Amino acid sequence: MxxxxxxxxxxxxxxxxxxxxxxxxxxxxxxxxxxxxxxxxxxxxxxxxxxxxxxxxxxxxxxxxxxxxxxxxxxxxxxxxxxxxxxxxxxxxxxxxxxxxxxxxxxxxxxxxxxxxxxxxxxxxxxxxxxxxxxxxxxxxxxxxxxxxxxxxxxxxxxxxxxxxxxxxxxxxxxxxxxxxxxxxxxxxxxxxxxxxxxxxxxxxxxxxxxxxxxxRGNVTMKVTVRTLGHASHSGMLGGAVPDAMLAAVRLLDTLWDADGAVAVAGLGTRSGGLAGGDEADIRRDAELLDGVMTIGRGSVHDRLWNQPAITITGIDAPSVAEASNTLLPVVSVRLSARIAPGDDAAEAYAALERHLTEHAPFGARIEITQPDVGQxxxxxxxxxxxxxxxxxxxxxxxxxxxxxxxxxxxxxxxxxxxxxxxxxxxxxxxxxxxxxxxxxxxxxxxxxxxxxxxxxxxxxxxxxxxxxxxx
Incomplete structure (x- = not known):
């Protein structure tokens, strides 16, 4: 038995x-x-x-x-x-x-x-x-x-x-x-x-x-298309007199951050957190930050990484350096990814980013925002x-x-x-x-x-x- x-x-x-x-x-x-x-x-x-x-x-x-x-x-x-x-x-x-x-x-x-x-x-x-x-x-x-x-x-x-x-x-x-x-x-x-x-x-x-x-953090992504011209033109013929789309896109994107690299978009909030985080040396090591290159943003490292918004340009549709010609580009598209702070609402953050881009369009450039995606x-x-x-x-x-x-x-x-x-x-x-x-x-x-x-x-x-x- x-x-x-x-x-x-x-x-x-x-x-x-x-x-x-x-x-x-x-x-x-x-x-x-x-x-x-x-x-x-x-x-x-x-x-x-x-x-x-x-x-x-x-x-x-x-x-x-x-x-x-x-x-x-x-x-x-x-x-x-x-x-x-x-x-x-x-x-x-x-x-x-x-x-x-x-x-x-x-x-x-x-x-x-x-x-x-x-x-x-x-x-x-x-x-x-x-x-x-x-x-x-x-x-x-x-x-x-x-x-x-x-x-x-x-x-x-x-x-x-x-x-x-x-x-x-x-x-x-x-x-x-x-x-x-x-x-x-x-x-x-x-x-x-x-x-x-x-x-x-x-x-x-x-x-x-x-x-x-x-x-x-949450996530907001979008495709931003910048248009300034009806067609491509020779940069030697019209350069300096009309804004090409690349110039307008660069100027527009620059408004997303302040001089310290902190996000400068009204309506994207921050959260005060009590979590322990790493120090600047950890960030430099993990990112393999090159000698002389500074970190960006303000506040503690963990607040910058966990409790504050961040915006990254993750893609751009433009000619490669190998295929570049002396041309004023009529249109440029970029992909933006924004990380939003815990406690923020993703839909409201998307609206804030959309509003900022529209209001800061340089030279009267036409801005089109498509392919929205949000995660809370x-x-x-x-x-x-x-x-x-x-x-x-x-x-x-x-x-x-x-x-x-x-x-x-x-x-x-x-x-x-x-x-x-x-x-x-x-x-x-x-x-x-x-x-x-x-x-x-x-x-x-x-x-x-x-x-x-x-x-x-x-x-x-x-x-x-x-x-x-x-x-x-």
Whole structure:
């Protein structure tokens, strides 16, 4: 007669979980490497077949855990006829009286950019000095593997019977604006409902200190077209008498900042924050700021990065230097990206920027603003019990206390999650560090950070179960 395995107490379960993370870590790296090999760029100009392959592999990894009642792949059609990139959704019903956790990450990636800027092939994962290099190695395929490896360890610790409910949502178009995100949530609102939501798509202050992101800036983007002439003209014939579009565009764009490089657009607010941040030396090091080049803006470093607006010119349609001719350009278009402070409204910020550009048009130039896109900023309520539980799990998984941090970047869909699930606590975690270089050539994932992030999330999932239910 075979007796059933005696239930483990909480301490033994945690030890078993941490041992499982360590034992399976080589397999975790191998699975992450397999995901990195799939060039799942979600931008419209790229082949969707790779995003589909990535979704299928992600779904396969989730099914292999044998924890879920259902694992599905789906692309949702939006009201304007756009079919979203394939997302992966997995669900497991909670035991009676137990809470549910939703785990979010995304399997799509940014384009590689110029291959010449990579020291190793972007879609051939390469291990070097404790880091895994490749596009998406960190953002956000390491986020996927954090969830999968933590769930795997949770299954080991609970003998395949975790008490909490589990939902997983691995998006396929985060890097392309999450265009079908709201429609996907509307369709799967009940299935994805949870008491706590872990978004594994942020960063950490260093490779040895975990970060719990509690403040995110919003984002406003637009295309600005400047017109001054009906046609191109010879610069020697009319230059100096009529304004070409490039001159007008340069003068217009210069009004967006003051002499210190701080944003000078009325209506874009700032927020006073109490979060600890880095110093000027950290910024110079992380950005590899050249000797003699000054930082911009005013106030503390963390206020400039997390609590104040920032505007960047991210693209310009104009002849390249190699193709330049002695011509007065009749029209120039630029792409603007504005980060807006937590607490600001994205639609109001867009209106303020639009108003500024229109009112500051030089020489009577005609300004056309198109392709608007906005994402709301977000502030986490840090008083909830799940926040405290995550901090405790991070402390035990990393060996040091977690830092409450902000990020200057934007994760607009978090505001959508908060709107659809107002009672859920949203925990923004991640596996990036200052050397990750997400979105840039030579993106990489520190493997020590990945291991500790898995341990912390696994401990959170184990501890999130309510103690008033029998462990067996």
């Amino acid at each position: 075979t007796l059933p395995e005696a239930p483990l107490d909480a301490h033994d379960q945690e030890q078993r979980l941490l041992e499982a993370v360590e034992d399976r870590f080589p397999a975790t790296i191998a699975r992450l490497s397999g995901l990195v090999r799939i060039p799942s760029v979600s931008w419209d100009a790229f082949d969707r077949v790779h995003v589909q392959r990535s979704a299928e592999r992600t779904a396969e990894l989730l099914r292999e855990l044998e924890l879920f009642d259902a694992v599905e792949i789906e692309g949702v059609e939006t009201s304007d006829g756009y079919t979203g990139q394939p997302a992966v959704i997995a669900t497991r019903q909670a035991e009676p009286g137990q809470p549910t956790v939703l785990l979010y990450a995304h399997h799509d990636v940014q384009p590689q950019g110029s291959a010449d800027d990579w020291r190793t092939p972007p879609f051939e994962p390469t291990l070097r000095d404790g880091r895994l290099y490749g596009r998406g190695a960190s953002d956000d395929k390491a986020g996927i593997m954090t969830h999968i490896a933590a769930l795997e360890a949770l299954g080991t610790a609970t003998s395949g019977r975790p008490r909490i409910g589990l939902s997983v949502f691995i998006e396929g178009e985060e890097e392309n604006g999450s265009r079908s995100f709201s429609d996907f949530l509307a369709k799967h609102r009940a299935a994805l409902g949870a008491d706590a939501i872990i978004v594994a798509d942020s960063d950490n202050p260093s490779t040895t200190t975990p970060g719990l992101t509690v403040s995110l 900023p977000f502030l986490v309520d840090t008083a909830g019990p799940a926040v405290g539980l995550m901090k405790s799990a991070m402390r035990d998984g990393w060996g040091v206390d977690a830092a409450e941090t902000g990020i200057g970047g934007s994760i607009p869909f978090i505001a959508a999650l908060a709107e659809v699930y107002p009672d859920a606590e949203i925990l923004v975690t991640g596996v990036e560090d200052p050397a990750t270089m997400a979105h840039s050539p030579n993106e990489s994932q520190d493997l020590g950070v990945l291991r500790r992030a898995i341990s912390a999330e696994g401990l959170f999932l184990l501890r999130f179960a309510r103690p008033d239910t029998d462990v067996s």
